[in-house]
Amino acid sequence: MKSCNQMITDLDTPTLLVDIDRLKKNINKMTSFAKDNNVHLRPHIKTHKSIHIAKMQLDMGATGITVAKIGEAEVMVEAGINDILIAFPIANKTKISRVKKLINRGVSLKLAVDQIEQLRILQQAFANDSFELEVWIKVNSGLNRCGVEPGKDVLELAKEISMSKNVTLGGIFTHAGHSYASKSFEEIHNIGVYEGKAIAESAADCENIGIPVPIRSVGSTPTYQIAGKVEGVNEVRPGNAAFFDAIQVGLGVAKEEECALTLLASVVGVYKESRLVLDTGSKSLALDKGAHGNDTVKGFGKIVGHPDITLERLSEEHGVAIFPTRTELKLNDRVQIIPNHACTVANLFDHYVVHKNGRVMTTWPVDARGQVT
Numbered sequence: 001m002k003s004c005n006q007m008i009t010d011l012d013t014p015t016l017l018v019d020i021d022r023l024k025k026n027i028n029k030m031t032s033f034a035k036d037n038n039v040h041l042r043p044h045i046k047t048h049k050s051i052h053i054a055k056m057q058l059d060m061g062a063t064g065i066t067v068a069k070i071g072e073a074e075v076m077v078e079a080g081i082n083d084i085l086i087a088f089p090i091a092n093k094t095k096i097s098r099v100k101k102l103i104n105r106g107v108s109l110k111l112a113v114d115q116i117e118q119l120r121i122l123q124q125a126f127a128n129d130s131f132e133l134e135v136w137i138k139v140n141s142g143l144n145r146c147g148v149e150p151g152k153d154v155l156e157l158a159k160e161i162s163m164s165k166n167v168t169l170g171g172i173f174t175h176a177g178h179s180y181a182s183k184s185f186e187e188i189h190n191i192g193v194y195e196g197k198a199i200a201e202s203a204a205d206c207e208n209i210g211i212p213v214p215i216r217s218v219g220s221t222p223t224y225q226i227a228g229k230v231e232g233v234n235e236v237r238p239g240n241a242a243f244f245d246a247i248q249v250g251l252g253v254a255k256e257e258e259c260a261l262t263l264l265a266s267v268v269g270v271y272k273e274s275r276l277v278l279d280t281g282s283k284s285l286a287l288d289k290g291a292h293g294n295d296t297v298k299g300f301g302k303i304v305g306h307p308d309i310t311l312e313r314l315s316e317e318h319g320v321a322i323f324p325t326r327t328e329l330k331l332n333d334r335v336q337i338i339p340n341h342a343c344t345v346a347n348l349f350d351h352y353v354v355h356k357n358g359r360v361m362t363t364w365p366v367d368a369r370g371q372v373t
């Protein structure tokens with residue numbers, strides 16, 4: 001625990017900062033959307049990987065959480081969180097035995113299914129168990145990563161699940177990650193509407209032949225407030241919206257003042273030819289300019305209060321920035337950087353330093369960082 005009299009400007013760098021007021025506001029925005037639109041909220045915790053923040057989300061109204069990795073689920077279960085969707089297709093023996101351990105502990109765990117072959121493996125693995133495995137069909141709404149196609153293919157898989165012993169269908173879900181490549185809000189809107197319809201219509205098809213689909217879940221930060229309004233959708237799963245980042249600002253999804261996660265950096269030197277160096281290289285900022293074809297960011301992060309400076313290149317420990325003609329920044333000055341991609345940067349740190357208006361309040365571990373399996 002840090003001293004409450006400490007200001008963030010006194011901290012060593014690089015340090016990962018969370019602005020508590022912005023974080024609460026961002027979570028409140030998600031929970032209010034869910035309440036106002038009568039949908040469940042199941043935030044993806046891959047963004048923050050923090051037990052503390054996941055519990056804040058649950059306390060503020062989330063019904064469960066989403067994870068990508070069993071390791072992330074295991075960390076959250078240890079902390080008493082017990083309603084979890086693992087949104088990644090699982091089919092191998094080692095992973096299935098870890099899943100069983102979690103279910104045996106009473107966790108309400110939902111696994112993603114998107115292929116008959118994978119379903120067969122799960123059916124076999126759970127055939128002789130005394131409990132049922134809940135699966136959610138993963139649907140491809142245009143990202144073209146995992147997932148079955150909406151409509152007929154969902155129906156076929158749902159039929160197979162409904163005939164299974166010990167495997168039940170709890171829901172269908174999709175993630176319109178391709179919204180990150182949008183060039184306009186209109187494009188984001190259209191992707192969001194399609195995302196919602198792909199789920200709502202596929203669920204209706206299943207129910208028309210007597211297969212209930214209790215949960216119809218959508219969500220990416222750019223689209224969840226659009227897809228979540230489509231009739232028939234009853235759950236949203238935003239992740240990044242807890243922190244936001246420079247990619248969301250570039251897309252017009254968030255304002256700079258909403259970004260809750262920043263990296264505190266120091267100026268290492270100011271050099272000729274409009275060049276200055278910060279102590280934030282790829283070890284702390286990640287060489288991430290956005291997945292899924294996003295090209296809205298310039299450089300490797302937004303330096304707060306210095307829009308004319310571009311963080312042009314990163315080596316492991318050095319961040320090389322270019323300023324136009326002159327800068328008031330000098331050796332040892334501190335700056336805050338809004339990362340391009342908050343989720344990958346959080347994964348690089350052991351702790352967040354939590355602050356309110358620049359005053360240090362506490363530290364929170366990034367509990368599930370580095371959970372690659």
Ligand SMILES: Cc1ncc(COP(=O)(O)O)c(C=O)c1O
Nearest residue numbers: 044087175220221237238239240
């Ligand atoms: C399946 C799934 N659901 C939800 C999310 C959350 O998306 P975002 O971080 O854009 O809110 C992701 C992110 O990768 C995801 O893969």
